[in-house]
Amino acid sequence: MEFQHELIIPNEGFPFKLFLFEGRNGNYVREKHWHTSIEIFAVMEGSLYFYIDEKEYPLKAGEFLIINSNEVHSIQAPVRNETIVLQIPLKQFSDYFTAQRFIRFRSRNEESEETDRRMVSLIREMYRVYVSGETGYEFRIRAVFYEILYLMVSAYRETEVEENALKISRRLDALSKITTYMREHYKEDLRLSGLAAMFGYSDAYLSRMFRKYARVNFKTYLQDIRMAYAYKELLNTDHTISSIALDNGFASSRAFSREFVKRYGILPGRVERQNYKNVKKVL
Template sequence: MEFQHELIIPNEGFPFKVFLFEGGNGNYVREKHWHTSVEIFAVMEGRLDFFVNKDEYPLKAGEQIIINSNEIHSIHAVEKNKTVVLQIPLKQFEDYFTAQRYIRFRGQEELVDKKMASLLRKLYHVYSERKIGYEFRTISIFYEIMYILVKDYRVTETREKDIRHSRRLDALSKITTYMREHYREELKLSDVAATFGYSDAYLSRMFQKYAKINYKTYLQDIRMAYAYRDLLNTDHTISQIALDNGFCSSRGFSGEFQKRYGLLPSEMRKQINEKGQKNAID
């Protein structure tokens, strides 16, 4: 199976992640991947081509698509586009599961829903503008979207084969969820394997087969994602950020950060602060 598991980290202080699609400049391909979160793409400008399992869904401005948990998909952005993406962790729907850790929405049958598209655009604008009281407005729009999803889009009749397919990937998703909850700890491979009743070798093979990455690298990816978020959103020292996110030392964190982003954390923070000051002046 040639697809990867995608790590999703919610926006700071919110139970979801909202952002503009990274392929907005066009000439971009996101290869086959999956995640446990429910994902909605709303195209505001341009177009995208979605591939869900073996089916193709071209999207143009004003259309959106819902990607279900554990649904394998890829995206081709041939031309420039402006697309809002909302990712909702599966646990947000746990009161509405139709089977154990299973919920499904009509994701491809209703590409045009003006109310949903309007709410997604509004959610992104309110969140990104961050005017006074935006936290309350943002969360209220999010819950309106959740209400529409469970009321109008939720599929109440499920097929056993769909549930079985989802469970093939669910085992690893439970482990990665556990890792995200405990990433600040030492979290040895042997300890995680024992927690879930696997041998070290079996868990290692599971990561290579389904996530296309080794356990250690995946754990570092989680730690780095949270550390990067702290760098953007807090004034904590580099040393504190490193220790808060499971790194053994600030030196080790800085070296790993530079390998990934081409800058030291201190240099990245300086750029962020200078950009913030410029925007404030403008």
């Protein structure tokens, strides 16, 4: 299968990840990939093209698209755009699963265009509050977030799903359960053999699962998780390099620095630390 698994880590202190689409300058292509989280793209300016199961979904300003869990998709951004992306961990919808770890949403409310406009408005407001950092913004942003969740389960959730969609989701969900466990226990001494036994697979079979569905080996995927969390801590705290390394599952500061240089081209000590909320203010 020619697609990658994307690792998604929520924003610090929140049950979601919210950011501006990285292809906002245009002339951008994101190849086929998938993730467990639900993802919403809301276009404020410009346009985007999505491809899900080879079907094209063009989006223009004022429109949004919901990408379902385990749904393989690609994105093309030929022109400049301002697009807000909201990624929501699947567990946020656990009370509304249609089947085991399965829930599916449509991207249009056929009965009410006003509901669609409301969804875009809420996402815009959520991002505005997030970048403002005003007193009490944490409460306001959660209020808006939960209103979005309410709309999703009340106006966009599909209750009747084709068996083929369930089969595809189950196939990717097998690995998703393992990667979710890895994200929750990445600081521990995780080993392929231990995870294989825990989830009822042989070492060889689990290794093939990673290569087939995540397109990386187990060790690289684990390092990706550890590095993602370590990088976030590096930006947001004044912790020492040594403590960051050990807190995020690296054997030593030397091992962390070696991996960091391999990925980012500089030593971690040369990274300019900043407040995590210093994101580009737009809209």
